[in-house]
Amino acid sequence: MLVLLFPPSFFIIRRQFQCVPMSLNPKIIAVIAIAAVACIAVAAFVFMNQSGNNDGLEGNWVEYSVNGEKDAGMESYTSSGEVRISYLYHSEKQKVYSAGESGSIIINYTELQKRIPVPIVRFIEMPDLDSMEKTGKETISTTVGDKECDVYKQTVSPEETRTYWVADGWVPYKIAKHIAKGDVQSGSVEDTVYLYKNKGHTEVDVNCDLVVVEGNGITVSGNKESYKVGDMVKLTAEGDGKAVFSGWYDEDMKFISSDSTLEFEITRDTKIYARNYSIWDKTANSGDEIDLKDTFNVHPDYFYIEDFYGKSAERSEGKHTFTSGGLYVITAYVDDTPTKIYWMYVFGSTNRVFEWNYDGNHYKITASINFDDYQYAKNYYTPEERQCDRPDHVRDKTFVTLSYTDERMKPYMDKLADTLIDLYEKAYGSVDEYGFLDFLLSFTQNIEYEEDEKYTGYVEYWKFPLETLFDQGGDCEDTSILFLALAHVCKEKLGMDYRMALMIMPTHASAGVMLSTSTEYEANPDGFIFGETTATGYDLGDIPDKVEDYFLDAQYYPSPTTTVEIV
DSSP: OOOOOOOOOOOSSSSOSSSSOSOHHHHHHHHHTTTTTOOOTOOOOOOOTTOOOOOOTTTEEEEEEEEEEEEEEOOOEEEEEEEEEEEEEEEEEEEETEEEEEEEEEEETTTTTEEEEEEEEHHHHHHHHHSEEEOOOOOEEEEEEEEEEEEEEEEEEEEEEEEEEEEEETEEEEEEEEEEEOOOOOOEEEEEEEEEEEEEEOOOEEEEEEEEEETEEEEOOOSSEETTTEEEEEEEEEEEEOOOOEEEEEOOOOEEEOOOOOEEEEOOOEEEEESSOOOHHHHHTTTTEEEEHHHTTTTOEEEEEEETSOOOEEEEESSEOOOSSSSEEEEEETTEEEEEEEEEEEESEEEEEEEETTTTTTEEEEEEEEEEHHHHHHSSEEEEEEGGOTTOOOHHHHHHHHHSSSSTTTTHHHHHHHHHHHHHHHHSSSHHHHHHHHHHHHHHHEEEEHHHHHHHSSSOOOOOOOHHHHEEEOHHHHHHHHHHHHHHHHHHHHOOOEEEEEEEEETEEEEEESSSOOOSSSHHHHHHHEEEOOSSSSSSSSOOOHHHHHHHHHHGGGTEEEEEEOO
C-alpha cells in the first residue's frame, strides 16, 4: 500500500503548471516549486515532544526572519526574507506534522547581478524530535530575550545537516541549514539561518476537500464528498479502452504512482491528477477557432487554458482561438471545481520579445519561432546527452555548430544575426570587431537567468540557441552557446576574422574571443579574452573576480578549465 502525505513538489518542469488563474510570472512559479533555494526544505522543522505524541500543536504558528548565503562561484547569492510555519495536522501513523509554509524570499545573485523575489507557498513535513541527535544545551539571544535551548542535529543526507535550538517545550528559536556539494573547485556551500520573530495560534479547519482531475478517457472511483484530516483515501483509476491510465500526479504535476489504486492519509485540501499515456490529446492549428466542448465531448461550465511553455492563461466558455503555436493545458471546470484535464498541441509560431539597453540606447527584437522547430531542437538530444561531454567535448561543440548548419535551426540564427547587424549599423554606421561583439554580449546578458535544476529538473541541461530563445531564459552555458552561434554567423556575414571558444570552468561557462587585432584585455593561456554572457555589467574582456584565476592561470589548463574552440 502506498501511503502519502503529499509533501511539496520538487519536480521541475520547463513551465510550472497551474490549474487556476495565477498572476505570478510562470518563471517565478517554477522557482516556488523548487522550494526557494534559501528555504529550509521538507522535514526541516521539528516541533515534536520527545515521545512523538501529538501535544495539540495544530493551529500554532511561528514567524521567522531568514538569511542565507551560498558560495557557488558565479552562481553565488545571498538570501533574505520572512516566512511563517503553521502546524496543520499530526499523523500518529507517520509520526510527523503536516505544516504550511508561506512568506517571501529575495535571492540576490551577487556575481550575476540578478535579483529575484520568490514567494513561498508550500506544505512541509516535520519529523518527531526524538528522531534527532541531541547534542547539548546552548543559550541564544532572541527577539524575546535570552533562551536556554536544547540543541538537536539532523543529518538529512551526506551533503546536508540541520541544527535546531528548541526551548519552551516546542519552539525552535533558531534553525540552521548547511549544505556542501561537490569538491573545492567545482562544488558549493550554502548556509541558511531561520531566527524567531513571533508566534501565535489560529484554529485549523479539520474538513478537507479532495479534488480529482481526470485525464481524457480516464475515470476515477472512490472519491467522497467530504473528509476529515487523518481520513484514509482509496482511489481507483480506469481507462475507457481507448485511453490507458499512466499515473497519479500531485497538484504541481509531480509523479506519485503508476498503480491504478492509490491510498493515502489526507491531511489538507488536496488536488490529484489521474493522467493518460498521451503526451497530448488533440491537435489544432493556430488561428483556427475550435469548440472545446465538441472537441473533447464534454460540457463544463468553462475551461481554463494555459500555455505550458509560455506566460498566457485565460478562461474560455467553449469556443476558443489559439493565436500562437504551443502545448496547451486545458482544464474543464464545473461549479468552479476542476474535473477534467486535456492537452492540446497547436501547430504554428509564437513570438518571443527581447529588450535590452546598450551604450545608452534601447533595443527591442521580436523572434517568431515555429513550435514544431522548438520541439525538434528539444528532442534532438536526450537529457543524458545534454551534459558536458568530457574529455573531448565533441558533442558540446554541436550545440553551437548545429544551430547554423542544421536545416531546421539555421534559419533562426541567420535571421537573428541579420537583425542584430542591422541594429548595430543603424546605431554606429559601420561594424567594428570589438564593438559589435560587445553588442552581441549585451544581448545575451539580458536574457533571463535560469538555473538548470530549477527549470528543467536536471542538474545540468545544455540547450540549443533555438531553445534558449523560445524559453527566453537559460544559464551560463546556454547563453554562451547562443553568443558563440550568433558570433559565428555574424563573422561569416561580415567577413571578419576573429576566433571563438566555449570556456568551461568550475561552476561556470563563458565565451572566449580571440580578436584579429591586439587588445588591452588579458587573455588566457590559449589566447582568448573573456566574454561574460550571463551577468550584466561586464564588457567584452572583463573577467569576474570569482573566475579570474581559473581563466588566466596556466596551472588550471586543460583541467579544470578547458578551452573548447569552435571552428
